[in-house]
Amino acid sequence: MADESSQKSHAIFIPYPLQGHVIPSVNLAIKLASKGFTITFINTHAVHHQTAKAHPDIGSDIFAKVRESGLDIRYATVSDGLPVEFDRSLNHDQFMASLLHEFSAHVDEVVGRIVGSGEKVHCLIADTFFVWSSKIAKKFGLLYVSYWTEPALVFTLYYHLDLLRENGHFGQQECREDTIKYIPGVEAVEPRDMMSYLQDTDTTSVCHQIIFNAFQDAKNADFVLCNTVQDLELGTISALHAKVPFYAIGPIFPPGFTKSNVATSLWSESDCSQWLDKKPHGSVLYASFGSYAHVKKSELIEIAKGLALSKVSFLWVLRPDIVSSDDTDPLPVGFKEEVKDRSMIIPWCCQNAVLAHPATGGFLTHCGWNSVLESIWCGVPLLCFPLLTDQFTNRKLVVDDWKMGITLSNKRPITKEEVSDNVNCLMSWKSGDEYRVKVKEVRKSLENALAPNGSSETNLDLFIKQLKAKCQIKPISQ
């Protein structure tokens, strides 16, 4: 009979309540559960409410279906401190302030309830951007596993904020503009390629407070799991190993890639497959700017006009709040009519299915990290239009380091002519070929990482082994 120390590892898993964080968190939760973990996954009431609105069949539990397949994933929800119907997109700073100041009290209560029920819990897996994780983990006697959903390069730049500050590249009225060459493991980064928050001169915003506090807290993490691919960021990761118990476990995708048994989309997905089926191989540009950033109306109009000018077929995801949730129809008058024979414009889709479709030949993207990984996996080259946060740094990786895409524009504001020219450059068989060849080369690193004994599996297994050792859990079979 199993004794007290041979139980399954039980993790409470709390994703950051944003689409681009919930998706890789659900995927990691499934992966850990398939390796024998018990997971209690906790979404905010607001994320659950919006997911349930988009998928009326899921009821109160997004994991009901995967549990039927034998995985031990439990599900709970918690308040983020704001009413469920509150418009978090329109009132972004108030939302972030609530996550900074209010959320931890609610998390404390729910974690306390689970631990107090007598259930043995071993660790708290929480997004690195939370400011409270190590304190709550410590209070309830749990190990803290920090989950980083962006590249290792971005992690290390935040981790070395003090170094950037000391050297005058961050936090001054006039920051240095020369190349940064002193971050361990990072050969060179231009200041313009740092995350947007590190390029701001005003560092008093709520997002800055979150970053400062979160990275202070991350220094107390027992483990950091990163959704990146070891081979692609080897130097950065090796240097981090000297300071942080850092595990490159990516790419973390849903099992099956194009279809998940767990509903994660916050908007209902339009089916584009029939439209795509009628298009020639590699002829469609897919355009999407993710779930979070907003686009200036004037830039959105230039992009629309540029797409019209390009004559390329395109599938464009335009979230209802892409400009602002109080301007839900920002396209130029007559645009939809003008491009109707060669376009499909929708509020949301199953992005993995679109990228994996043979008709898709290019991706106009804001460079969210999930989008970058998904595009590589599907061998689709990128046209980069970074808007916020890590997207500028991700663009550097995609264009300057891995050479599998091009930048939409090196200056702002963008013009319709450069949009059209660059769309044609990426989509044309001749000029786009070098990027298609490169992205397929980079894809090999992902394939290797996911192969049996590849870095994704090996690093995840190493983490599990070391976690069990720290918790003194014996393997189940003993």
Ligand SMILES: O=c1ccn([C@@H]2O[C@H](COP(=O)(O)OP(=O)(O)O[C@H]3O[C@H](CO)[C@@H](O)[C@H](O)[C@H]3O)[C@@H](O)[C@H]2O)c(=O)[nH]1
């Ligand atoms: O119509 C769509 C559009 C997107 N997605 C999915 O939504 C996710 C979007 O994630 P990402 O591409 O990373 O963009 P954001 O939603 O903007 O993600 C936030 O979180 C990321 C991970 O931390 C950061 O890299 C980004 O900069 C940040 O904005 C991806 O998995 C997409 O497949 C869909 O399923 N359907």
